[in-house]
Amino acid sequence: MGLTSNAQDAFVTFDRVQKSYDGETLVVKDLNLQIGKGEFLTMLGPSGSGKTTCLMMLAGFETATHGEITLDGRPINNIPPHKRGIGMVFQNYALFPHMTVAENLSFPLEVRKIGKSDREAKIKRALDMVQMGSFAGRRPSQLSGGQQQRIALARALVFEPELVLMDEPLGALDKQLRETLQFEITNLAHELGITVVYVTHDQTEALTMSDRVAVFDDGRIQQLDAPDTLYEEPKNSFVAQFIGENNTLTGVVSKMKGATCEVRLDDGEIIDAVPVNVSQVGERTQVSIRPERVEYNPERLTEGAHTIHAEVLEFIYMGDIYRTRLRVAGHDTFVMKTRNAPDQRRLTPGEKIEIGWRPQDCRALDA
Amino acid sequence: MTDASAGNASQNAATARREDAARTGPMLAADGRPLKASLNRALRRQKMRALLLIAPLLIFILVTFVAPIIDMLFRSVENQIVSETLPRTVVALDDWDAQDLPSEDVYAALAYDFNEAAERRRHTRLGSRLNYETTGLSSTFRRSGRGIEDVGETYAEQFIDLDEAWEEPETWTALMAHPDWLSAQAEWAAEAEAAGRDFDEPEPAFRLAPGIADVLPETADAYRSFARTIQQEDEDSPTEEEPWNTVYLALYRDLAAQPASAVAAYFGPIAAELAAADAAVDGFETVSLREVFGEMDDAWAEMPMWETIDAFSDPYTAGYFLAAIDLQLTPDGIEAQPEDQRIYILLFQRTIFMSLVITISCVLLGYPIAYLLSNLPARTSNLLLILVLLPFWTSLLVRTSAWKVLLQQEGVINDILVWVGFIADDARLQLINNQTGTIIAMTHILLPFMILPLFSVMKTIPPYYVRAAKSLGATNWTAFWRVYFPQSIPGIGAGCILVFILSIGYYITPELVGGRTGTFISNRIAFHISESLNWGLAAALGSILLALVLVLYWIYDRMVGIDNVKLG
Numbered sequence: 001m002g003l004t005s006n007a008q009d010a011f012v013t014f015d016r017v018q019k020s021y022d023g024e025t026l027v028v029k030d031l032n033l034q035i036g037k038g039e040f041l042t043m044l045g046p047s048g049s050g051k052t053t054c055l056m057m058l059a060g061f062e063t064a065t066h067g068e069i070t071l072d073g074r075p076i077n078n079i080p081p082h083k084r085g086i087g088m089v090f091q092n093y094a095l096f097p098h099m100t101v102a103e104n105l106s107f108p109l110e111v112r113k114i115g116k117s118d119r120e121a122k123i124k125r126a127l128d129m130v131q132m133g134s135f136a137g138r139r140p141s142q143l144s145g146g147q148q149q150r151i152a153l154a155r156a157l158v159f160e161p162e163l164v165l166m167d168e169p170l171g172a173l174d175k176q177l178r179e180t181l182q183f184e185i186t187n188l189a190h191e192l193g194i195t196v197v198y199v200t201h202d203q204t205e206a207l208t209m210s211d212r213v214a215v216f217d218d219g220r221i222q223q224l225d226a227p228d229t230l231y232e233e234p235k236n237s238f239v240a241q242f243i244g245e246n247n248t249l250t251g252v253v254s255k256m257k258g259a260t261c262e263v264r265l266d267d268g269e270i271i272d273a274v275p276v277n278v279s280q281v282g283e284r285t286q287v288s289i290r291p292e293r294v295e296y297n298p299e300r301l302t303e304g305a306h307t308i309h310a311e312v313l314e315f316i317y318m319g320d321i322y323r324t325r326l327r328v329a330g331h332d333t334f335v336m337k338t339r340n341a342p343d344q345r346r347l348t349p350g351e352k353i354e355i356g357w358r359p360q361d362c363r364a365l366d367a
Numbered sequence: 368m369t370d371a372s373a374g375n376a377s378q379n380a381a382t383a384r385r386e387d388a389a390r391t392g393p394m395l396a397a398d399g400r401p402l403k404a405s406l407n408r409a410l411r412r413q414k415m416r417a418l419l420l421i422a423p424l425l426i427f428i429l430v431t432f433v434a435p436i437i438d439m440l441f442r443s444v445e446n447q448i449v450s451e452t453l454p455r456t457v458v459a460l461d462d463w464d465a466q467d468l469p470s471e472d473v474y475a476a477l478a479y480d481f482n483e484a485a486e487r488r489r490h491t492r493l494g495s496r497l498n499y500e501t502t503g504l505s506s507t508f509r510r511s512g513r514g515i516e517d518v519g520e521t522y523a524e525q526f527i528d529l530d531e532a533w534e535e536p537e538t539w540t541a542l543m544a545h546p547d548w549l550s551a552q553a554e555w556a557a558e559a560e561a562a563g564r565d566f567d568e569p570e571p572a573f574r575l576a577p578g579i580a581d582v583l584p585e586t587a588d589a590y591r592s593f594a595r596t597i598q599q600e601d602e603d604s605p606t607e608e609e610p611w612n613t614v615y616l617a618l619y620r621d622l623a624a625q626p627a628s629a630v631a632a633y634f635g636p637i638a639a640e641l642a643a644a645d646a647a648v649d650g651f652e653t654v655s656l657r658e659v660f661g662e663m664d665d666a667w668a669e670m671p672m673w674e675t676i677d678a679f680s681d682p683y684t685a686g687y688f689l690a691a692i693d694l695q696l697t698p699d700g701i702e703a704q705p706e707d708q709r710i711y712i713l714l715f716q717r718t719i720f721m722s723l724v725i726t727i728s729c730v731l732l733g734y735p736i737a738y739l740l741s742n743l744p745a746r747t748s749n750l751l752l753i754l755v756l757l758p759f760w761t762s763l764l765v766r767t768s769a770w771k772v773l774l775q776q777e778g779v780i781n782d783i784l785v786w787v788g789f790i791a792d793d794a795r796l797q798l799i800n801n802q803t804g805t806i807i808a809m810t811h812i813l814l815p816f817m818i819l820p821l822f823s824v825m826k827t828i829p830p831y832y833v834r835a836a837k838s839l840g841a842t843n844w845t846a847f848w849r850v851y852f853p854q855s856i857p858g859i860g861a862g863c864i865l866v867f868i869l870s871i872g873y874y875i876t877p878e879l880v881g882g883r884t885g886t887f888i889s890n891r892i893a894f895h896i897s898e899s900l901n902w903g904l905a906a907a908l909g910s911i912l913l914a915l916v917l918v919l920y921w922i923y924d925r926m927v928g929i930d931n932v933k934l935g
């Protein structure tokens with residue numbers, strides 16, 4: 001996607017935004033973010049990390065304690081909420097219970113004083129878009145969760161806003177429906193060219209749908225990158241832990257070798273790693289290796305790379321992959337995932353093996 | 368081992384049998400009874416237990432709520448007092464044509480009835496009952512209670528002149544009383560003598576001699592009425608009392624009406640005296656009972672009295688209901704009350720109108736408060752809610768009296784208005800003892816009943832609906848009016864029902880601050896219950912009020928839907 005975001009073409013900017021509800025603790029600390037036009041940006045983070053708060057500030061329902069949010073170059077606080085033209089899908093849908101589906105969709109059009117025939121056409125188009133054309137006469141309470149979700153989506157899009165905010169819209173749905181709707185939402189967003197700010201707990205959702213993902217923790221953006229970068233090159237141990245499955249080993253940097261370094265683990269073994277958050281010998285570090293990048297077959301290991309002893313504790317057959325739990329450097333939770341391929345063999349518990357990885361797959365992060 | 372397997376075998380057989388039965392007959396439970404029966408039994412036990420648990424409340428409600436309502440409905444049509452107090456008159460009036468004053472027979476029946484009623488001191492009650500229908504009857508009855516003693520005196524004197532024996536109680540008891548009763552009464556008298564002062568055994572109830580009612584029907588009836596009455600009311604013995612004058616009247620009427628042969632065929636005690644009297648009555652000086660009664664009080668010789676008695680002689684009457692809607696029952700059918708006596712329709716209209724005004728004021732004042740309360744942080748809103756409930760902690764009387772202080776012409780509000788210069792000192796507003804006063808005070812008193820349901824409904828409306836509306840482009844007002852308000856309607860409905868029903872039956876406040884123009888129908892009901900003692904009319908008014916509320920409730924259900932009412 002490669003959307004570089006410089007302040008000039010940014011559609012939405014958060015500039016050193018802080019937010020406190022009670023005057024004692026900062027829920028959002030120093031938030032800087034630029035969102036380009038047409039971008040699909042996801043805010044991902046654990047519960048209570050301030051995602052909804054950011055969204056509410058952007059929608060204008062909360063005011064920033066400090067800093068400035070601009071929308072299309074104008075400070076958001078100078079535009080009243082109903083003039084912002086932001087479509088919003090609430091975590092709990094917020095469909096008006098006393099109105100039918102059609103009336104719900106008609107509402108934003110009516111308040112914009114759009115003529116009746118025009119209105120009907122738009123409603124029909126929006127409903128067809130989410131494949132809910134035949135539900136126009138129903139009340140929200142007569143719809144299933146997934147259907148309500150789609151109506152909420154249609155309502156947020158029917159008045160053709162330039163920016164759509166979605167707060168965990170798929171949180172309550174089953175896996176299958178989630179996946180279908182994820183697909184529908186991304187498609188729609190790209191088709192209509194709208195800018196989307198999407199909030200979720202679910203990292204898979206974040207990785208599959210977004211152009212860029214902002215990982216939130218503790219009121220800060222820990223990392224803001226495209227999904228692949230985020231996964232492969234986490235910038236700190238929080239992101240590494242939070243995104244995908246991850247093995248961590250702790251140790252001390254023993255040698256810096258330019259682009260790589262050596263780390264002495266707590267039990268004395270030496271491994272290769274890429275220094276990310278470490279710069280000096282003697283620094284404590286957490287190294288992180290993705291389970292699918294761990295190899296035990298010597299033929300697949302890079303020449304000259306360090307290997308390390310491991311004992312097989314558990315072997316799980318998962319169809320497309322094998323998942324092996326190992327004891328490595330005193331850690332019992334080290335996981336290795338291998339593809340179910342003809343040249344792979346099934347390990348047996350108790351077996352002693354040597355494992356290794358390409359140095360660039362092993363990242364030495366902050367301790 | 369063998370035992371066990373044998374047991375198993377027989378058990379298996381039993382199971383098989385049971386399964387067979389299940390296939391062919393009804394399903395059986397483990398103990399072999401039909402499954403349905405055991406299920407019913409189990410359910411019945413459950414139901415009984417539930418019933419027992421709610422029994423105290425059920426009984427309480429039946430006794431304190433349902434029973435009084437039924438009693439009220441009954442009282443509003445009940446009218447047994449006329450037929451109970453004047454039973455003979457009512458029967459005699461049956462074939463009265465209502466064209467002219469009734470016959471002597473009716474007056475004679477009235478004399479017997481009235482004499483008993485006066486002795487039992489029931490005539491004034493009947494008088495006040497009939498006074499509701501025709502004013503003035505109450506005093507007629509009271510006056511006649513004193514005069515009734517003399518009715519029939521002419522005949523009594525003539526009988527006694529004829530034979531001194533007619534003055535003697537023994538003559539009468541010999542003629543009238545059953546021998547068994549006589550001996551029982553003598554026994555009682557002896558016991559009473561022996562026991563002295565504190566003897567409280569009741570007298571044996573008087574019984575007529577066999578056959579005497581055939582010979583002297585009216586006399587027997589009149590004498591029994593006399594005997595029973597003095598036994599019960601005065602605890603005197605008929606054997607020692609000279610009968611009332613009306614008994615002599617009855618004797619005269621019997622003897623005058625009977626053919627001589629009937630008396631001649633009588634061979635019981637006192638036959639000789641009776642025969643002599645029979646021979647003499649034809650020469651008796653007679654009087655017209657109508658005139659006698661007319662002398663006692665003119666009303667007895669006038670039509671309205673008789674029309675009223677006739678109209679209300681049925682044990683059940685629509686009269687109270689008619690009165691409650693400003694109509695009256697006349698011999699010519701149902702008619703409107705005279706103009707100056709029509710008050711109830713006006714009062715009903717006023718009650719409904721003012722209740723509506725009060726309800727609307729409560730909505731207008733209560734809605735913003737409830738809205739504020741439901742949108743404040745919990746701690747503040749709880750504090751404010753206590754303030755809303757604060758009035759409940761002070762007595763209703765105190766609150767209402769406070770309004771008197773505030774609203775009177777020399778009161779705080781008028782003073783302030785004069786001081787500010789809105790009104791001139793000599794044009795102070797009349798804020799109390801009229802409708803304004805009632806509306807202000809009752810709105811204040813009933814406001815919590817509006818705020819509480821509104822608050823509890825608004826509390827359940829999540830804030831994100833309004834946010835959603837705003838994000839969809841609605842202004843504050845549109846978001847409120849199209850999204851918030853419709854969802855708060857159930858609260859408005861519940862509050863309105865509460866306030867309206869409470870105010871339609873309110874009594875104390877209108878009584879205290881309503882003056883003449885601000886009173887409700889309930890004040891009139893209270894008046895009839897505690898002052899005029901016309902309970903029948905009070906019950907009819909109450910029943911109409913009840914019906915009115917039910918009708919309004921029904922209309923409300925039709926328009927808004929009762930499911931749309933939420934109390935919390």
Ligand SMILES: Nc1ncnc2c1ncn2[C@@H]1O[C@H](COP(=O)(O)OP(=O)(O)OP(=O)(O)O)[C@@H](O)[C@H]1O
Binds near residue numbers: 022045048050051
């Ligand atoms: N109205 C409020 N008043 C006070 N504190 C609040 C309020 N709303 C949120 N918070 C606090 O702010 C912090 C961030 O909340 P926020 O709703 O933004 O989290 P989130 O990232 O959306 O979490 P989740 O994923 O669970 O929805 C939380 O600690 C929360 O307790």
Ligand SMILES: [Mg+2]
Binds near residue numbers: 053
């Ligand atoms: Mg949230």
